Amino acid sequence: MPVRTSGSSQSGRGKGIGLGLAVGSAIAFGGSGVAAKPLIEAGLDPLHVVWLRVTGAALVMLPLAVRHRALLRRRPALLAGFGLLAVAGVQAFYFASISRMPVAVSLLLEYLAPALVLGWVRFVQRRPVTRAAALGVVLAVGGLTCVVEVWSGLRFDALGLVLALAAACCQVGYFVLADQGGDAGDDAPDPLGVIAYGLLIGALVLTVVARPWNLDFSVLTGSADLNGTRVPAWLLLGWIVLIATVVAYVTGVLSVRRLSPQVAGVVACLEAVVATVLAWVLLGEHLSAPQLAGGAMVLLGAYIAQSSAPAKGSPRPVAGGEPERDPSAHEATA
Template structure:
């Protein structure tokens, strides 16, 4: 058992905040590429391929993990890396970024449902309260009484991302201390990049879009800079700072700060994309985040925030967030 890492709250909070901001901007920087006509699966592949290339040195250094834990690497490549991100980007092509991310935040609720209904594990009353709050918030967010004004396919895709995220949490609970978290992310990115090749068919991608200037709100940016941001900032830096946050804080504190990701996404979408929420949807957003947070913290051993690398309270070396 390795010694517990030294805690340093001020630095850890900076890393946790940086991770939440980096993850929160993923949908914002992807949206101009989607609006320019790029297919969501192509945007997903570019993000994963960029991250895989940047993390290749990490994968080479930990290459023994490939033979020791091949099923773990395959599962990470399928669910959190390829599945969650592809479904999330497909969702934001049809519904607002903030709403898609809020629905994805139902991941911890789905974990609790799995534990209770499939594993027959008893969950504390506080967990049930969190589930009820999260579902109530979703009803408010979707304005169900008005016939659900959002695109039903987009909502379904976001729910699929939440399901993939729940699978990621359950995988994280079985990772073990023999797998370096950043190495798992590196191999996960490489695996997902390869697995998505038949679907993404990058040779059919309109590469000219990367050289074309697109508008991120008032900012004219070349497409390649948006793709670079997705791979470098929203994936590599986001994961790295998330891991550092958990090592410098407790997983519970880092997990709580990571919930700022959804706030970041909503604020940036409002400033840069002009996406706004109705007052009742804002109330729903608050209720969802509150319910998901309660659900996540109510069950010992349940991984933390539902964004890109949830922590395990038992293993302080696991990352803090996933989007």
């Protein structure tokens, strides 16, 4: 009996730490758009801002990449997928979308990702979903119609809408790939190594796409307008690199390993709330009442959809195509 109590306490502490990491990650990620938009409005191309963000973070994490260089041989597909989807894809599509739409709207659309996960489970994997999950999808889609105000003839830029939805698709990859190998014990890939190489691969891909040799570096020596306040551009970039990228990814991936993609995805919805409040206060981007109601519906739908997905360790395939567990693990779970 005492041993069981000790194990339960350790498990509870582990989940508590994971929850704290997930909240910290959501707060860190939530400030990226607010810091990036003034740089874009100051003259930097959105792709150039993404390249600066990812490349700067990759340089910070370079010592960890050297330390975990064996991962290149052991898990090349995981590193490539994380770099392409979770780093380059999410950031490029999101920053491109906020250049055409308000930060809060772009991020709310990105958080349709849980509904996309359930769509994958139902129509690609051809597995049944619960009624609660279906309700979550309906709420998320209904909220989307309010956020973009379809009764106004899609007032927002259609391309911006597509870019935000593309970011949502890549975010699905972030949560699924962050959990890969998390239950493999000593053979699990080190999360810090996965992040370091993901950032390096993302930086290489973005170098080809963004062509940074055309970047106007003089913008970084000046200042950017933050709703009427002049802020040094380098300070905004430093926040994006260190807090909104390095800290955000490290805490985010560690939280997924301690919790699960489903639970971490629910907590990550706080990012949309943080970004909306910051954009309102710091950028003066006010949303209408229908948009706020729609945003609440999107987040509620995301919560229901994620919480209705199979739990970590379930014998059923996990949403998003997670590899089948070892049969002995199923027996142990049973």
